[in-house]
Amino acid sequence: MLTFNKGLFMQVSIIGKHLDIGDSLREYIEKSITENVTKYFDSAISAHVAIAKEGHHFKNHLFKTDIIVNEGTGNKILIKGEGLEADAYQSFDDAVRRMEKQLRRYKRKIKNHHNIRPEKEFAATKYIISPSTEEDEVEETSEAPVIIAEKATSIQSLSVSDAVMRMDLMNLPxxxxxxxxTNKLNLVYYRSDGNISWVDTNVSA
Known part of the structure; x- marks a missing residue:
């Protein structure tokens, strides 16, 4: 699905999981995502919107929306938004609000820092492992966890502030x-109290 965007074409893909995306909802998503993204990034390349019907809450289905936008500046940044509501429209709107909040916060930083792209990238592999359950027997042996999936990724060379920005824009914990x-391995993460922790190690890259 192609949406015209200030002289450029931004590709907008919309998929439904366990529900049929009707014409009315599709048009609403296309219009809203274009308006909300292009007022921050007129060079945006693509947007992917997925809405899934899942679970029950007080006997009503919940709708989960995931939005991923490639902002098109060449800085290897993806912007993500999530929404979870009892109505598909409200779920999408919630995801857009969350995404727009981050865009407002970091727009000036991204626009004014053309060297925001990572200086270096180190190849890595990301694994998804199966969590333990209460029924699992705890063994003393150090067996490897059950791997569900694996994917090639990279560890980027960033300043601490840029790392926090990317964590926020990609909606990561x-x-x-x-x-x-310092060329040292670092970690930033959100604490349960809402503050951010920064772990500075002595491990050289």
């Missing part, structure tokens, strides 16, 4: 990175 000032 934590981000592992190489501190561009």
């Amino acid at each position: 934590a981000l592992l990175f190489i501190n561009s000032g």
